Amino acid sequence: MTLTVCVSDYWQHRHYFNQQPANSPVRRLSLQLDAITANYLLRELLQQKVLAQKLQQNDGVELLWLALSPPERDTIDYKWGEMLRHTIWEHVEVEHLMSWLSTLGGGFSALGEQFERCAETAGKISLQQLTIGLRLGDPFLQARCKLYYSISLIQRGQLRQAKHLIRSQHRFALQFKEYDQRLMRMCLGIWLRLRFEYEERRSRRCRQSAGHSQ
Structure with missing residues (x-):
């Protein structure tokens, strides 16, 4: 007992x-x-x-x-305080780094509409953000970084990979849509962009087929 x-x-x-x-x-x-x-x-x-x-x-x-x-004298846990100080400092620095990466990635992503090299750079920045998200253990941040990377895939014409990536993040977002509506809106918005690219690809192929037939 x-x-x-x-x-x-x-x-x-x-x-x-x-x-x-x-x-x-x-x-x-x-x-x-x-x-x-x-x-x-x-x-x-x-x-x-x-x-x-x-x-x-x-x-x-x-x-x-x-x-x-109550104890006669309160004690100070210096070891725990130092661990907490370092953890908070690291978190602040990581958040600062994520802000810079988001700004930089957004700029390259915008240029990626015209230049494939910029789209590749934006994708690399998204992967760096994903690495940070994995270190922080934040699944929502990881999902957003994967969606950013899917935009780079779309810009580079890798639509099939982007489709699978967006679908997997959409399934995740459905489980937690009451906690993170922004993630759900991101999935839907990028999915519309993907559909547009598929339509554009079909249109180009139809025009090319019509040109060859003539």
Whole structure:
């Protein structure tokens, strides 16, 4: 049987861990501890199990009641603070980089309507953004980067690849359309652009066929 631990916080709210159904009165051990000491004790009880087993086997304790009191002096977790500072700094720098890449990619994408080399460069920028999105673990950012890349594919005439890419992102957007309407609108807008390019390709082929027949 697992030892049940109850933590009673400053406001007398009770938080149970490993709670077991009690059909009869249980033997309880009550401890009044400051919050810092209680945190270390709780981690020991839940992760290592050795102390919990000794309390059960040697003392017959079934419920450990930890009543929290404020510590005499607050402690500063410098290691956690440094980790948090570095994470926030990295996130700010990445967001700054994404803004520059978006501006640069938009410019090359606009030029890509006339120059294939610019369209290729815009595609490479989208892939760089996708790499950042993968590092951040943001699936919505990843989806938008893939759609940006599909525009480059369309401009370079790789319509089949663009079609599959847009469809896959549209399926993703359908699952989360209530969270990211912009992603859904991007899918629909780029899909219209793809349809236009298909129509243009068909028209060119028809004109070419007509010219050869004459």
